[in-house]
Amino acid sequence: xxxxxxxxxxxxxxxxxxxxxxxxxxxxxxxxxxxxxxxxxxxxxxxxxxxxxxxxxxxxxxxxxxxxxxxxxxxxxxxxxxxxxxxxxxxxxxxxxxxxxxxxxxxxxxxxxxxxxxxxxxxxxxxxxxxxxx
Amino acid sequence: xxxxxxxxxxxxxxxxxxxxxxxxxxxxxxxxxxxxxxxxxxxxxxxxxxxxxxxxxxxxxxxxxxxxxxxxxxxxxxxxxxxxxxxxxxxxxxxxxxxxxxxxxxxxxxxxxxxxxxxxxxxxxxxxxxxxxxxxxxxxxxxxxxxxxxxxxxxxxxxxxxxxxxxxxxxxxxxxxxxxxxxxxxxxxxxxxxxxxxxxxxxxxxxxxxxxxxxxxxxxxxxxxxxxxxxxxxxxxxxxxxxxxxxxxxxxxxxxxxxxxxxxxxxxxxxxxxxxxxxxxxxxxxxxxxxxxxxxxxxxxxxxxxxxxxxxxxxxxxxxxxxxxxxxxxxxxxxxxxxxxxxxxxxxxxxxxxxxxxxxxxxxxxxxxxxxxxxxxxxxxxxxxxxxxxxxxxxxxxxxxxxxxxxxxxxxxxxxxxxxxxxxxxxxxxxxxxxxxxxxxxxxxxxxxxxxxxxxxxxxxxxxxxxxxxxxxxxxxxxxxxxxxxxxxxxxxxxxxxxxxxxxxxxxxxxxxxxxxxxxxxxxx
Numbered sequence: 001x002x003x004x005x006x007x008x009x010x011x012x013x014x015x016x017x018x019x020x021x022x023x024x025x026x027x028x029x030x031x032x033x034x035x036x037x038x039x040x041x042x043x044x045x046x047x048x049x050x051x052x053x054x055x056x057x058x059x060x061x062x063x064x065x066x067x068x069x070x071x072x073x074x075x076x077x078x079x080x081x082x083x084x085x086x087x088x089x090x091x092x093x094x095x096x097x098x099x100x101x102x103x104x105x106x107x108x109x110x111x112x113x114x115x116x117x118x119x120x121x122x123x124x125x126x127x128x129x130x131x132x133x134x
Numbered sequence: 135x136x137x138x139x140x141x142x143x144x145x146x147x148x149x150x151x152x153x154x155x156x157x158x159x160x161x162x163x164x165x166x167x168x169x170x171x172x173x174x175x176x177x178x179x180x181x182x183x184x185x186x187x188x189x190x191x192x193x194x195x196x197x198x199x200x201x202x203x204x205x206x207x208x209x210x211x212x213x214x215x216x217x218x219x220x221x222x223x224x225x226x227x228x229x230x231x232x233x234x235x236x237x238x239x240x241x242x243x244x245x246x247x248x249x250x251x252x253x254x255x256x257x258x259x260x261x262x263x264x265x266x267x268x269x270x271x272x273x274x275x276x277x278x279x280x281x282x283x284x285x286x287x288x289x290x291x292x293x294x295x296x297x298x299x300x301x302x303x304x305x306x307x308x309x310x311x312x313x314x315x316x317x318x319x320x321x322x323x324x325x326x327x328x329x330x331x332x333x334x335x336x337x338x339x340x341x342x343x344x345x346x347x348x349x350x351x352x353x354x355x356x357x358x359x360x361x362x363x364x365x366x367x368x369x370x371x372x373x374x375x376x377x378x379x380x381x382x383x384x385x386x387x388x389x390x391x392x393x394x395x396x397x398x399x400x401x402x403x404x405x406x407x408x409x410x411x412x413x414x415x416x417x418x419x420x421x422x423x424x425x426x427x428x429x430x431x432x433x434x435x436x437x438x439x440x441x442x443x444x445x446x447x448x449x450x451x452x453x454x455x456x457x458x459x460x461x462x463x464x465x466x467x468x469x470x471x472x473x474x475x476x477x478x479x480x481x482x483x484x485x486x487x488x489x490x491x492x493x494x495x496x497x498x499x500x501x502x503x504x505x506x507x508x509x510x511x512x513x514x515x516x517x518x519x520x521x522x523x524x525x526x527x528x529x530x531x532x533x534x535x536x537x538x539x540x541x542x543x544x545x546x547x548x549x550x551x552x553x554x555x556x557x558x559x560x561x562x563x564x565x566x567x568x569x570x571x572x573x574x575x576x577x578x579x580x581x582x583x584x585x586x587x588x589x590x591x592x593x594x595x596x597x598x599x600x601x602x603x604x605x606x607x608x609x610x611x612x613x614x615x616x617x618x619x620x621x622x623x624x625x626x627x628x629x630x631x632x633x634x635x636x637x638x639x640x641x642x643x644x645x646x647x648x649x650x651x652x653x654x655x656x657x658x659x
Contacts, residue, residue: 028260029192029193029260029280030260030261030262032189032190032193032194032197033192033193033196033197033200033260033262033276033278034262034263034264035197036197036198036201037197037198037200037201037204037262037264038197038201038264039197039201040198040201040202040205041201041204041205041264041265044201044202070194070197070198071194072190072191072193072194072195073190074190074193106263107263107264107265133186
């Protein structure tokens with residue numbers, strides 16, 4: 001009977017320990033806000049007539065993507081980070097753009113952009129190199 | 135602990151188990167722990183994700199608003215226009231998380247919200263610096279707080295914990311009620327029934343209509359009770375049959391005992407009658423023998439006178455032969471009568487010993503002198519191995535000599551010419567005195583050994599028809615030996631010879647000088 005109690009108590013402790021470890025964050029709210037601001041600033045710099053231009057591989061045409069809203073989720077990519085912003089094309093269809101960002105001095109810069117292409121992100125997440133912020 | 139476990143052969147009833155061992159405590163403990171294991175980590179996980187998501191939303195919101203404000207300042211070149219700058223920063227204040235904003239140029243504040251205050255040093259919150267121009271001279275410092283999120287999360291946690299608590303109480307209540315109605319009641323009824331059965335000794339079944347597992351247990355118990363009741367009935371019947379059989383057996387035993395008593399009584403009566411008849415016979419025989427001996431003495435005396443021709447020669451000579459025959463027959467008859475008288479006296483207990491110290495060497499020598507003429511007449515070699523002096527026994531000398539004469543004469547008569555008859559006297563290892571008379575005669579068949587020890591029980595053999603004895607010599611010797619407290623043992627091998635040993639008890643030895651116990655080389659009882 002004692003062994004049953006021990007197992008149950010261990011299970012309870014494990015249940016508390018798992019989410020608490022996951023909830024621990026290594027990126028402060030200040031940095032998270034700075035990352036969001038840097039992404040917004042980067043988008044604003046590359047806007048052409050209020051839209052981001054990109055080349056559609058299928059049609060070969062330059063298409064416009066209008067910024068709508070930022071994703072709150074921030075992913076960790078080693079020492080770098082991955083953020084996402086939702087855009088809307090001329091057809092009203094949502095198109096996500098993933099921004100790979102790195103720290104530079106006290107700010108952050110975008111070093112890679114993936115437009116409407118989640119393949120890379122999925123591969124990196126599949127290999128465990130991109131994870132949720134802890 | 136159930137009632138049956140607690141009984142343990144004690145009909146006083148179960149003792150109440152410790153609270154931690156009670157079934158409902160265990161049941162509720164398992165329900166509670168299982169509930170907590172499932173709900174608490176889940177709630178903890180949920181609240182963690184909520185906090186995480188709220189923080190992410192907050193930072194995304196603040197970051198984007200701040201960035202848009204910075205972009206607007208830059209776009210409108212409001213660096214040297216504090217009023218325009220404040221207007222552009224003013225929308226930030228619509229956010230509840232907003233604390234302050236400062237437009238800075240190389241560390242000095244050009245414009246701030248709240249105006250004239252900006253971000254107060256030491257104010258608790260989070261701060262983010264956003265570069266505005268490309269040269270990095272101007273920055274926008276935004277202060278914000280997650281206090282509202284924490285308050286909201288606290289409220290959510292409180293509500294969540296309250297919900298969990300209510301659910302927990304509901305689960306415990308439901309578990310307790312379920313336990314009471316589904317398990318405790320039938321179990322208690324079963325326990326009470328078992329207790330009543332144990333106290334009264336009368337097996338009872340339990341009435342329970344449920345068809346669940348408890349119902350199966352009750353059914354199994356009822357089946358057991360039915361089976362045991364039937365078996366008890368059968369045992370009782372068997373016991374009654376056994377009692378009946380025992381009574382019949384006792385009656386039979388009693389009847390048998392009565393019959394045995396009757397038979398024993400009849401047998402005792404018959405034995406008494408037989409003894410009386412035997413004594414009457416012996417008395418009659420003794421009387422008749424006595425009465426016969428008197429006229430026989432006259433016949434023998436007169437025939438001896440005639441045979442010896444004491445009063446002149448008898449003519450013709452044939453009358454003398456008749457007188458010799460009468461004398462011989464009379465003597466034989468007298469011998470027969472004397473032996474019969476001796477046996478009869480012994481059997482009726484009138485014979486007693488006249489004991490006197492007897493030198494055995496002399497007794498044997500004298501006996502041999504008596505027998506020697508008979509042996510010489512039959513051509514039989516007579517030997518002895520007797521110490522010349524030393525052994526003296528307390529005996530009835532006459533009867534002991536009669537024993538030896540009877541045995542030696544029998545041996546001589548049953549031994550053919552050229553045979554040997556030998557008498558040895560020794561002390562056996564048990565200190566008894568053994569008189570051993572052996573011959574090389576025809577021997578006695580094994581099946582006739584016991585017969586020759588009885589009166590007139592002659593053995594059938596090649597010399598029987600030649601030497602017809604009275605058939606009383608050996609039985610008389612045996613009885614006289616037994617009168618001395620001894621024992622006569624007959625051993626014979628047909629065609630080889632016979633050996634008769636007379637054992638006398640060691641108590642009869644008065645003197646023994648130079649006699650050593652001999653190694654037994656003959657039959658010994």
